[in-house]
Ligand code: ADP
């Protein structure tokens with residue numbers, strides 16, 4: 001049996017390598033610890049090879065076993081450090097000019113914010129990927145100081161409430177306290193993917209800069225969410241890190257890292273006034289269902305990908321179908337009463353893992369290429385003037 005496992009594991013590593021070459025969306029599944037030891041746990045098996053078996057609490061027989069396969073599965077005892085260790089190489093590649101996107105998906109309470117930010121309460125213990133990533137990028141930047149000069153900027157955008165057509169608005173809160181309507185919020189395409197020009201870009205030079213911005217952001221988030229009666233589980237927060245580098249040969253690196261804590265993926269009961277009066281209906285966050293549509297279209301290699309149906313998918317367009325490196329954390333709760341949402345998250349994640357991205361492309365331009373491009377432009381102009 002051990003031999004068999006070894007072969008499975010080796011095949012799995014090979015499979016992962018091929019996936020990496022193909023540049024699929026990578027999927028890591030993380031299962032948070034159960035809140036109580038008595039609660040029935042649906043996780044039946046976690047394989048080192050990225051396999052996961054969950055058990056339907058209502059069908060404990062054989063047909064209640066559901067098998068899934070991901071790049072990695074992290075069980076309830078996995079630490080923040082272990083998670084970061086397996087994410088670090090991907091994150092570091094942003095310093096070489098690759099665009100990188102990491103997003104956390106899952107129902108409310110499954111641990112998305114824990115992975116991205118860390119435990120609530122503002123302690124610096126068990127910090128999440130956002131902080132560890134920036135910390136690591138600064139270290140790398142300091143290490144390379146003789147060869148590359150880096151500038152790092154961060155921006156945080158919160159996308160709120162796309163599901164209600166009457167009050168569609170987007171909200172930018174970090175670290176400034178600004179409301180922007182859907183019409184005003186412009187998403188502009190730039191070298192390193194779309195960005196939101198109205199949200200402030202903050203130059204950060206050290207981890208302590210980032211920490212103080214995060215503190216301010218947390219305060220603003222609390223103030224603002226009370227002001228608009230928001231539950232943070234209904235909004236997406238996107239931390240974007242823009243990297244600009246210039247190496248000794250004069251080559252320019254421009255890339256971006258999106259770190260996304262998505263809204264809860266659960267369906268929520270909501271009252272709506274319709275022609276027949278007040279109606280209770282099941283709604284899923286609109287931009288999340290748009291994200292699902294985009295992933296389904298990409299998985300089917302459809303000729304039309306509906307990126308423009310939501311601000312979220314528009315902002316993440318390059319990370320989902322372009323030449324970026326993308327990693328999804330699929331978060332699940334182990335308790336039996338979450339089984340339905342757990343299955344739906346795992347199916348979503350499984351579909352996402354079949355999405356092929358374009359070969360990751362380095363956004364690095366050498367001085368020669370830059371000079372040639374400029375020459376082409378000036379020749380074009382000269383030609384146009386002659387005509
Ligand atoms: P979400 O952002 O998906 O709604 P949270 O990250 O807020 O979920 O997690 C819900 C609760 O579970 C929080 O109290 C959080 O601290 C705790 N939690 C989540 N994941 C873990 C984990 N891996 N280890 C310990 N506690 C966790």
Ligand code: MG
Nearest residue numbers: 112113232233
């Ligand atoms: Mg959260």
